[in-house]
Amino acid sequence: MSTIKDVAERAGVALGTASRVLSGSAQTSPESRAAVLAAAAELNYVRNGTARALRRSRTEVLGLLVSDIRNPFFSELAHAAESEAMRRGYAVLLANANEDAAQADEYLRIFATQRIDGLLLSPQGPISPQLESLVASRLPVVLLNRSLDGLDAPLFSTDNAQGVALVLDWLQGRGHTEVAFIGGPTAFSTAAERRVAYLAGRGSHGISMDDRLIDEGDFLADGAEAAMLRVLDRGKRPTAVFGVNEPTTLGAVRGLRRRLGAVEAARVEVISFDDVDWFELATPPISAVRIGAAEIGRLGVAGLIDLIEGRPVSSRRVATSLVDRALS
Amino acid sequence: MSTIKDVAERAGVALGTASRVLSGSAQTSPESRAAVLAAAAELNYVRNGTARALRRSRTEVLGLLVSDIRNPFFSELAHAAESEAMRRGYAVLLANANEDAAQADEYLRIFATQRIDGLLLSPQGPISPQLESLVASRLPVVLLNRSLDGLDAPLFSTDNAQGVALVLDWLQGRGHTEVAFIGGPTAFSTAAERRVAYLAGRGSHGISMDDRLIDEGDFLADGAEAAMLRVLDRGKRPTAVFGVNEPTTLGAVRGLRRRLGAVEAARVEVISFDDVDWFELATPPISAVRIGAAEIGRLGVAGLIDLIEGRPVSSRRVATSLVDRALS
C-alpha cells in the first residue's frame, strides 16, 4: 500500500506539498496540485487514517453504544446515525451492551483505546466509573432516549408526553373507559415518563382511574405477559390495552389470549407505544405510536459533531405520530 | 490523557519496559511489572490505539458491511458478530449500503482509510472496483449470506436447501397440494437457491407443479404483494403460501387479504423463510423457518479472524429450524 511519500516522489514534489494537496490545506500551485492528484490516482493511494489520527489526535470515528441492536428501535436509530455520520465524514463503531453494565464498561474502554471523537450513548443503568473517566477526559457525549443522572449531556429523545397524548386521544375517540396500562420499569426514564403522562391524562379523557388496571412488566414480552395476567386476575376486564413498548405489547396480547381465549381476546383493542409493520396482522390490528428513531439518530449525530467542533448543542424532543389501524 | 512515557517515568523504568508490561510481550521482572501496572492505574492510562495501530500496522478493527441493519436478519447477525469480535479483542465498524452500490463503494473507501484488519461483507450487487482493489491489497474478506462471482472468499450462509426441505415436509404434512410460491430476485443467490430447491422438491412432496402458482417479488413487501396478486389473478386459489423472506411474507399476506378479504384469507396457511415473533399474531399464525443469523455472524467473525491470523478457513452452511405455529 503506497504512502504519501511515494505519491510525492512520483509527482516530483516534496512530501509536505503532497500532504498539503491531499488534505486540502493551505495553498498549492495548480501544477503541483495536478501532479500530486495524478500520482495519487496512479498509485491508488489511500490515506492512512491511523497515522493521520495519531498526528491530528482526531480519528473521525464515533462510538455508538446501545443496549441491543436487535431491538428495532435501535436498529433504525443506528441506521440513521450511521448514515448521517458517513455523510459528515465520520465512521461509526458499534457496541451492544446487552443490558449488562460490565459489558458496557468494557466497550467504553475499547472506545477509549480507539480514541473515538465522540460518543452516542443510550444509557442502561446508572453512570459507571468508566463513563465517568471518559467524561472527565472531556470526550463529547450525547445521550439517546434516556437521561442519565449525574451526566450533563444533550439528550435526544422521544417526546413521550406528546406520544401518550396521542394514545389518550385515540382511546377517547374509540370510546374506551376501561383501559389496561402495561408499563415498564420506572427506573427507565422513558417508562417513567410514559406512565406519568398516562396517569395524569386518563381522567380528562374519560378513562377509569381504577389503579387495578395499571401494572408494569420489564419492557420485555414475558414480564408484560405476567403483568397482563395480573390485571385480568384482579377481576378487571378492559376493553382496550395500552402497551408501553413493542415487546410489552406482544406480551400483553399473549396474556389476553391465554386468559380469555382467542375469540374474546379479539374483542379487546390494543394500542402500543412503538410500531412494527406486523401489527397490521393481529386481530384486531394493533394501532401504535410511531417513534422517530431515525430522527433521533440523525439529530444525535448532528449534535455530537457540533459538540466535537465546539458549537453549542441543546437537547431535543422528537415528536411521534399515530398509526391508526382501527378497522372502523 | 497520559502516555506510556508518563507511566514509565512514574514507575521508574524505561519506556520499553513499560511497553512490554502493558502489551504483555516478552518477560519482565515481577517488580517492574508491579510498578508499571500500579503507575498505569494511578495515571488512568489508556493505550493509544492509533499509535499502536500505526506501529504494528494492525488496527484490531473489523468492518461489517450489510445492506440494511434494520432488516432483522442483519441486526441479529450484527449483534452476534459484534459480540464475538469483542470477545476476541476486535471492534466493529458498521456500514449500511442501503442496496446502493455507490454507497457501498464509499464505505469500502472509508474502511480502507481506517485500515480495518478484515471485512465481513454481505454483497449487494456484482463485485465493485473498490472491492477489487481491497482484495488486491490482500485484505482478508469473508462473505455473509450471498456469494459473489469473481471473489474467492469463504462464505457463511444459510443452508437454503435444508430450510426449503423443512418447508416442503411441513406443507406435505399439512396436506397442501395447491401452494403459491412467492420468491425473490433470482440475481440474489439466496433467492435463487430457495427457488431451485422448492421447484425441485415440490413434486416429490405431492405439491402441484403448476407454474402459475409461482411468482417473484423484490424481497420487499410491496413487490411481494404484487406477486401474490398476480398469482391470484391467474385464477389460482392456493390453500397455502410460501413467502421466501420476511418482508415477502408480509406482502403476500397483504395481497391475500386485499383480493380475498380477511375471512377467506384466514383460510390460507402461510409459511415463511425467516421468522419474526409477531407471526404468532396472524390469523392463522404463520409458521416459519428460523435462520441462524446469529450463528452466521459468529462463524463469520471467527472465520475472518482465522483468515487474519493466517489459518485456513472454509465455507460453512448454517442449518435452519422450523417454528411450527399451525394450530392443529
Add this chain to the structure above:
DNA sequence: CTGTTAGCGCGTTCAA
C-alpha cells in the same frame, strides 16, 4: 531482564 533507539505515515512549523 532492561534501556536505548529507530521509525510506522502523517500534518505542520519554520525558513527560504
Add this chain to the structure above:
DNA sequence: TTGAACGCGCTAACAG
C-alpha cells in the same frame, strides 16, 4: 508557494 525536519505514541530490534 515549497522543502526540510520534527514529533504524535507506540512496538520491536538490538545491545547490554
